[in-house]
Amino acid sequence: xxxxxxxxxxxxxxxxxxxxxxxxxxxxxxxxxxxxxxxxxxxxxxxxxxxxxxxxxxxxxxxxxxxxxxxxxxxxxxxxxxxxxxxxxxxxxxxxxxxxxxxxxxxxxxxxxxxxxxxxxxxxxxxxxxxxxxxxxxxxxxxxxxxxxxxxxxxxxxxxxxxxxxxxxxxxxxxxxxxxxxxxxxxxxxxxxxxxxxxxxxxxxxxxxxxxxxxxxxxxxxxxxxxxxxxxxxxxxxxxxxxxxxx
Ligand SMILES: [Fe+2]
Numbered sequence: 001x002x003x004x005x006x007x008x009x010x011x012x013x014x015x016x017x018x019x020x021x022x023x024x025x026x027x028x029x030x031x032x033x034x035x036x037x038x039x040x041x042x043x044x045x046x047x048x049x050x051x052x053x054x055x056x057x058x059x060x061x062x063x064x065x066x067x068x069x070x071x072x073x074x075x076x077x078x079x080x081x082x083x084x085x086x087x088x089x090x091x092x093x094x095x096x097x098x099x100x101x102x103x104x105x106x107x108x109x110x111x112x113x114x115x116x117x118x119x120x121x122x123x124x125x126x127x128x129x130x131x132x133x134x135x136x137x138x139x140x141x142x143x144x145x146x147x148x149x150x151x152x153x154x155x156x157x158x159x160x161x162x163x164x165x166x167x168x169x170x171x172x173x174x175x176x177x178x179x180x181x182x183x184x185x186x187x188x189x190x191x192x193x194x195x196x197x198x199x200x201x202x203x204x205x206x207x208x209x210x211x212x213x214x215x216x217x218x219x220x221x222x223x224x225x226x227x228x229x230x231x232x233x234x235x236x237x238x239x240x241x242x243x244x245x246x247x
Pocket of ligand 1: 076079172176
């Protein structure tokens, strides 16, 4: 498994160079605007809670690797609640017709957000605990990059608004960095998993493919954040970035 983890680390560094993170890091842009894509992550965030509960988890189990996966799912299956709280804190939890909100969730603007979930489902359905761990490691790696960036923004917003962000903020990042595996011993256990050449090649493909769809996801978020004012996330897209630059 060591080689697979090394590839994930390599891909993670590349992923961190995506345009979205450059945008999120740019302090000349209003911090609220740097999270203006927030509604677009809904399909991913809500879907991921469900994947943990119904796809990754298998109870009861005698398999030590599936037990690691299970532990992980109990931590990650409810983070979507934090996302809903942050929508309220960001003041974008607007009233809208049910049909309008459905249209947004299934729109072109949120296509990559849904596609990530579909691809995770495709690879994790009926998969071995080892494959599930590979997938979870990729999700952890991308989540770490994203949350490290969003937590900085949440911190800026906390200073301005005195409000805490539970999904985008440091508390979520702290949970994510602490739970891949629970303990150092478990991390070593994952590293030491022996793969056949065939399963290693399969794992490489999953890592490549998932990083690809996560990158498409960040591209989609960047387009949304650049074409929607943070306080009108459901309006028609338009170029709004320049006027929102902090002087
Ligand atoms: Fe999470």
